[in-house]
Amino acid sequence: MRFENRCAIVTGAASGMGLLASQMLAEEGAKVYMADINAEALKARAEEICQKGGAAVPAVCDVREWDQIRDTVERAVRESGSIDIVINFAGGFPPRMCKASPEGHYFPTEPLDVIDWGIDVNFRAPMLFARAAMGHMIAQKRGVIINIGSIDGWTGGGVDYAAEKSGITGGLTKALARIGAPHGVRCCAVSPGPVLTRAAMSNMKTALGRAAEPKEIVSLVMYLCSDDAAFVTGTDYLIDGGRLLLNNQ
Numbered sequence: 001m002r003f004e005n006r007c008a009i010v011t012g013a014a015s016g017m018g019l020l021a022s023q024m025l026a027e028e029g030a031k032v033y034m035a036d037i038n039a040e041a042l043k044a045r046a047e048e049i050c051q052k053g054g055a056a057v058p059a060v061c062d063v064r065e066w067d068q069i070r071d072t073v074e075r076a077v078r079e080s081g082s083i084d085i086v087i088n089f090a091g092g093f094p095p096r097m098c099k100a101s102p103e104g105h106y107f108p109t110e111p112l113d114v115i116d117w118g119i120d121v122n123f124r125a126p127m128l129f130a131r132a133a134m135g136h137m138i139a140q141k142r143g144v145i146i147n148i149g150s151i152d153g154w155t156g157g158g159v160d161y162a163a164e165k166s167g168i169t170g171g172l173t174k175a176l177a178r179i180g181a182p183h184g185v186r187c188c189a190v191s192p193g194p195v196l197t198r199a200a201m202s203n204m205k206t207a208l209g210r211a212a213e214p215k216e217i218v219s220l221v222m223y224l225c226s227d228d229a230a231f232v233t234g235t236d237y238l239i240d241g242g243r244l245l246l247n248n249q
């Protein structure tokens with residue numbers, strides 16, 4: 001029960017790794033505010049966690065909107081008395097998430113609204129969640145923020161996606177770690193290689209010859225959120241099955 005009496009916000013919590021992180025946090029005692037734009041799935045998944053004895057609150061939130069981000073954080077603090085963990089899972093490869101045409105996957109012809117979606121969800125939202133939560137965390141002298149990047153931020157896979165992911169796992173994570181450290185607040189990043197939240201990810205090459213199970217990634221996130229990682233801050237953990245090694249060949 002590493003997260004007993006902890007209040008967490010997980011974005012992108014209606015599916016994939018954000019959902020798994022919500023389930024694992026709740027299993028270990030946290031009260032989890034599940035933030036996602038997909039209201040129907042969010043309600044159903046939160047109910048499932050509660051039926052198993054966990055504490056999960058569906059907090060519908062479009063992470064492109066500052067007002068909704070601020071309200072989610074303020075609600076968690078008001079109802080639970082603290083905000084201890086924020087994990088930014090909402091996001092994805094913009095042309096895929098926005099269902100762009102094949103030309104939309106090529107940067108010079110990528111539609112501007114697709115680029116804007118990526119900047120807003122992959123980059124601006126983690127920054128604004130930190131803006132909303134950091135003051136509370138500093139005041140309570142406790143807190144952890146985890147930014148979820150991608151191996152593409154390390155290798156330059158996808159121009160706008162790579163820029164957004166390296167931005168949140170690099171400069172944002174380091175800067176938050178610096179302002180949080182004197183107050184016991186940590187910020188870390190995790191950059192996964194291919195993960196089987198979608199079957200298509202099994203086609204991506206890694207040195208280990210397979211994509212990750214979501215639990216392999218989320219277990220690292222849980223460690224970083226826990227007091228076991230009390231000495232860890234400001235660093236980005238690549239967890240990629242050795243895909244970067246192949247990129248360097």
Ligand SMILES: NC(=O)c1ccc[n+]([C@@H]2O[C@H](COP(=O)([O-])OP(=O)(O)OC[C@H]3O[C@@H](n4cnc5c(N)ncnc54)[C@H](O)[C@@H]3O)[C@@H](O)[C@H]2O)c1
Nearest residue numbers: 012014015016017036037062063090091092150194195197
């Ligand atoms: N799956 C992979 O192979 C992989 C690899 C590297 C990095 N990542 C990163 O991990 C994170 C999670 O990936 P996943 O595969 O579990 O994703 P997923 O597609 O299963 O889940 C993403 C969630 O984000 C939500 N979302 C989208 N737009 C939103 C918005 N405006 N406001 C609030 N919620 C919104 C969606 O509804 C969805 O529930 C992403 O940031 C992704 O870039 C994934």
